[in-house]
């Protein structure tokens with residue numbers, strides 16, 4: 001008999017209904033089938049394991065790449081009455097958590113991937129009762145993904161020790177190649193793939209060659225009221241730009257991994273609470289931050305890949321209201337990226353080069369930016385969105401091509 005998730009959805013989570021493909025994913029998981037769900041940021045991936053974790057007997061083990069992320073999830077789950085814990089080096093109640101797991105008192109157990117390799121963790125799991133393995137940010141398992149984490153490769157051998165426990169892999173960012181790789185690396189069948197729509201119609205995309213100085217970013221800020229994020233490639237770059245942008249009169253904060261953790265946390269907190277703040281950050285900022293009213297995301301330089309661009313710009317407009325994404329790029333970005341590719345291990349170079357070329361095609365296109373983005377994620381959009389720079393004011397195609405050829409050749 002099929003389990004009905006709706007009553008739990010409403011009583012525990014307080015949502016009247018599922019969104020998008022959530023129902024499809026939850027039904028597969030409740031049916032015990034291995035699944036990879038590719039759903040954009042904000043689509044509600046957490047629910048697709050939290051809900052089955054509430055309904056199935058035993059504990060759902062959630063693999064997550066960042067301790068900060070885990071603690072956010074833990075807080076949110078606990079707030080709705082889910083029995084959850086994290087088991088990380090940052091927790092001093094590990095013995096208690098192990099006990100709760102063994103006593104069947106946990107619905108969710110969050111762990112980092114490096115824990116999976118330990119024989120004591122395997123031993124712990126074998127003595128308890130498991131409902132599900134959930135793998136968050138599953139693109140980390142793939143060298144084709146933009147954020148490869150070797151520890152994710154240790155998950156498959158662990159999961160294979162528990163072949164009857166279903167697996168649910170989740171990611172917001174996976175092109176066709178990465179998807180196929182995730183399925184293979186995690187032992188999920190091809191028909192276990194569920195892909196949600198990637199379009200974010202309320203985000204307007206602008207991609208522009210960069211001028212000297214900070215005027216372009218200052219213009220974006222002046223033209224766009226409401227909170228915004230400016231992504232800068234280097235830590236030093238964030239500090240410098242923030243200083244310049246302070247002159248716009250908007251409150252500005254900085255976020256990068258080199259800051260003192262207390263400062264970082266305070267800046268993040270200020271930003272989340274603010275209605276007009278500009279966060280100047282490296283890509284260390286954003287994952288797991290739930291701020292629906294971000295009105296703009298500006299890239300002061302080339303992102304790492306189309307996946308990264310989509311994910312970073314996707315932090316704008318999660319409330320569905322109009323938002324804008326600006327990317328300012330220069331020839332030196334491509335030169336630096338090519339140089340970096342030359343330095344990575346040879347086996348990874350073709351993938352990296354392909355990623356850079358895809359990004360080059362996106363910045364050079366005279367066609368619809370959204371169409372190109374969505375095609376990258378395997379969708380078949382029309383070729384006019386009416387809400388990107390090229391649709392709104394068609395460029396001089398000859399100029400755009402010449403410019404890009406100059407940067408992409410060599």
Ligand code: ADP
Pocket residue numbers: 015016017018019022039040041042043044045046047290
């Ligand atoms: P993701 O991990 O896909 O980026 P989250 O799991 O963090 O997304 O969920 C994003 C937001 O959507 C959260 O605030 C969550 O409470 C909300 N949400 C999830 N599912 C639903 C639903 N069915 N109805 C309404 N809101 C939902």
Ligand code: MG
Pocket residue numbers: 045046136
């Ligand atoms: Mg998530």
